[in-house]
Amino acid sequence: MGNLAIFGFGDGGWGLALLQGALMTLLVSACGLLIGAAIGCLVAWARLSGKLMAGGVGQAYAALFRGLPELLIVYFVYFGSSALLTGAANALGYDGFVGVPSFAAGALAVGVISGAYQAEVFRAAYLAISRGELEAAVSVGMNRALLFRRIIAPQVLRFALPGLGNLWQVALKDSSLISVTGLTELMRISQVGAGSTHRPFAFYLGGAALYLVMTIATTRFFDVAEARATRGMRRATS
Amino acid sequence: MDFDFISKTFVRLLAALPLTLSVWFLSVVLGALIAAGVTWMRVSGVKPFEWFARAYVMVFRGTPLLIQLFVVYYGLASLPAVRASFAWGFLRSAFNCAVLALALCTAAYQAEIFRGALLAVPHGQVEAARACGMSRLLMFRRIIFPIAVRHGLPAYSTEMISMVKSTALVSLITLWDVMSVALKIRNDTLVTYLPLILAGAIYFVVNYIIGAGFLVLERRLSPHLRPRPS
Numbered sequence: 001m002g003n004l005a006i007f008g009f010g011d012g013g014w015g016l017a018l019l020q021g022a023l024m025t026l027l028v029s030a031c032g033l034l035i036g037a038a039i040g041c042l043v044a045w046a047r048l049s050g051k052l053m054a055g056g057v058g059q060a061y062a063a064l065f066r067g068l069p070e071l072l073i074v075y076f077v078y079f080g081s082s083a084l085l086t087g088a089a090n091a092l093g094y095d096g097f098v099g100v101p102s103f104a105a106g107a108l109a110v111g112v113i114s115g116a117y118q119a120e121v122f123r124a125a126y127l128a129i130s131r132g133e134l135e136a137a138v139s140v141g142m143n144r145a146l147l148f149r150r151i152i153a154p155q156v157l158r159f160a161l162p163g164l165g166n167l168w169q170v171a172l173k174d175s176s177l178i179s180v181t182g183l184t185e186l187m188r189i190s191q192v193g194a195g196s197t198h199r200p201f202a203f204y205l206g207g208a209a210l211y212l213v214m215t216i217a218t219t220r221f222f223d224v225a226e227a228r229a230t231r232g233m234r235r236a237t238s
Numbered sequence: 239m240d241f242d243f244i245s246k247t248f249v250r251l252l253a254a255l256p257l258t259l260s261v262w263f264l265s266v267v268l269g270a271l272i273a274a275g276v277t278w279m280r281v282s283g284v285k286p287f288e289w290f291a292r293a294y295v296m297v298f299r300g301t302p303l304l305i306q307l308f309v310v311y312y313g314l315a316s317l318p319a320v321r322a323s324f325a326w327g328f329l330r331s332a333f334n335c336a337v338l339a340l341a342l343c344t345a346a347y348q349a350e351i352f353r354g355a356l357l358a359v360p361h362g363q364v365e366a367a368r369a370c371g372m373s374r375l376l377m378f379r380r381i382i383f384p385i386a387v388r389h390g391l392p393a394y395s396t397e398m399i400s401m402v403k404s405t406a407l408v409s410l411i412t413l414w415d416v417m418s419v420a421l422k423i424r425n426d427t428l429v430t431y432l433p434l435i436l437a438g439a440i441y442f443v444v445n446y447i448i449g450a451g452f453l454v455l456e457r458r459l460s461p462h463l464r465p466r467p468s
Contacts, residue, residue, distance in 0.1 A: 021433035066444045067399070068438050069406035071417060076434050083430045169300075176302035180410070187305060194312065208301040208309060212296040 006197055008208055014193045014203075021189030022210045028106050028185055029175040033168055035111025042119025047123055058119065065116035074177045077109040078102070106185075107177030114171050121163035125156040158229045165222035169215055176211070186210055247423055248436050255440060261333070261415065264396060266341035272341060273348035280353055286428070288429045298346035304407055306343055311335040311411045336408040341399065345395050354381065355390030388459050391426040395452030399445045406441070416440055 009015040020235045046058035066075065081100040129152065139149045179187035190207030194200035280291035298306065314329055328334050359382050367377040367445045409418030420437035424430070457464075 067403075067442045069403040069417065069441055071406040071409070072420075072434060072438055072441065075421065076438070077430075079424075079430055079434070137331070173302040176304045177407075179304070187302065190305065191308075194308075198316070200316045201309065204305055204309040204313045208305045209298075209304060211301040212297060216296075 006193075006199065006202065007022050012136060012195075014189075017189050017193065018186065018206065021184060021186040021207075022214060023104075024183065024185040024209075025047035025172065025175050025187075026214065028103060028178060028183065029110060029168070029171045031103075032110025032114055033164075033171045034169065036114025036118050036167070037164075039049040039111060039115025040122050042117035043115060044122035047119065062116045062119050065113055068111055069179050070174050071180070073113055073195040074106070074180060077112060078181045079110065081105050086099065102178065102181040102183040105173065106181055107182050109178065110174050113174060114167055114195060115165050117170070118164070121122055121160050121167065122156060123231065124163070125159035126152065128159045129155050158233075161222070161226045165208060165219065165226065168218060168222065172218070173211070180202060239460055243427075243429070244432065244436070246434055247378055250423065251416055251419055251433070251437055254414055254416045255444075257333075257403075257413065258405050258415040258417075259444070261336050261340065261408055261413070262402050264337045265405075266344060266401055268337065268341035269344035269348055269401075271387055274347035276345060276349040277352040277356070278348065281356060295346045295349055298343050299350075303340070303343045303404055304410070307336065307339040307407055307411060310339040310342075332408075332411050332413050336405075336411060340404060340408075343404070344397065344401050345401075348394070351390050351393045351397060352386070354393065355386040358389040360386045388456075391452065391456050391459065395449060395456075398448055398452070402441065402445050402448065 006013060007015050007018065012149050032101060043058045046054040047062075048053060058237040078100070082098065082105070085100055085236070086096075086098045133151055133155075137147045142150065175185060178185060182188065184192075186207055190203045195202040199204070253390075276291045276294055279287035282288065294405070311332060314325075314335075320326060320329060329338075363381050363385065364377065367381045372380065385412075405415060406417040408415050409421065416437050420433040423433040
């Protein structure tokens, strides 16, 4: 079979499998980014709370998960969550090993890593809101929930968008590490294809090309979103 | 807590640290050399060079390091043309492949750091140097390089730490670094957390030391920015 035919969609072609893998990569990275957003909000909130204890915990979380290798975190979350679940199941009277689905463990691992970085992005975005707007909102009598919904959330999202775009790229690339848990995302499919056709060069290069297409296309999407979100704002330059 | 097991595991992990550190050091230095070339092409003003540099940065920053590593180690090794060529002497070793792949990847990130640092040099300084009649080389050595280094240092230290973390990937191409020794101990002893926690502690301390080292360097290079002692 020619080098291009193995990427085809016909008999013995790996085109469909690779595309499915790419879709799985997008899904698991997107879930990871959302989990990371939840963690990032919590950590940013803890650090901004001004309370010594909460601030310390937030800072420790960010320092820890930005200082450990991503691969180690993936293994730790995968093995660790399975061990926890098995322990819980055994306590409930179920014997034997219970594995966490690799999709859930992978998304969680990407989320835990991304959360540490997103916390910084959200914190900086919150600090970028001008104090006058917060004071004005309080002085017209908004309660805290309304203040958050109308004033803080929209602006934090706007200021955080460029940083989130970068972290989305990072999440997309980190998701390749989940292949070690056996989740059939793009990296794993490339490995399987390389193994069963004995053409590692073609498969890894093809996989890399798909990753590149995904990063370029989604970066474009974030650029458009950023342009939309800031359309009402004046620019300092241009 | 079994302290005997902890200390034994720790010693075995530490024994693998030299490999992790040498992959890190060699790839970072080689990467800096490649990055210098890419940066030079990017700011050269010659269109084809500029396009090449842009494409290089886009490809290596847009794809996961893991797949780059596999292209080099499993991919290149499978090509008969490579096996027959002189490059095979270099690429047959997993260690060399690891250093090469990591260097190619970090070069893309470092090139962007270098470029940003160059762009941050105030134009007035360059004009003043030209007005004094400095040659290009002298201007680079005395004016551009010192200012650019100070601008690039914070981002560079982040990249150095990120590279320490990236070296964990070489465990997937059969090298016995800290990560793979931790996994081996885990598989052999079925102790779930401890080997990984100890390995994590080692990485964390290494990163902390590198980060602190760069902070000291930054402080030493910017005495003019510190408030005067009162």
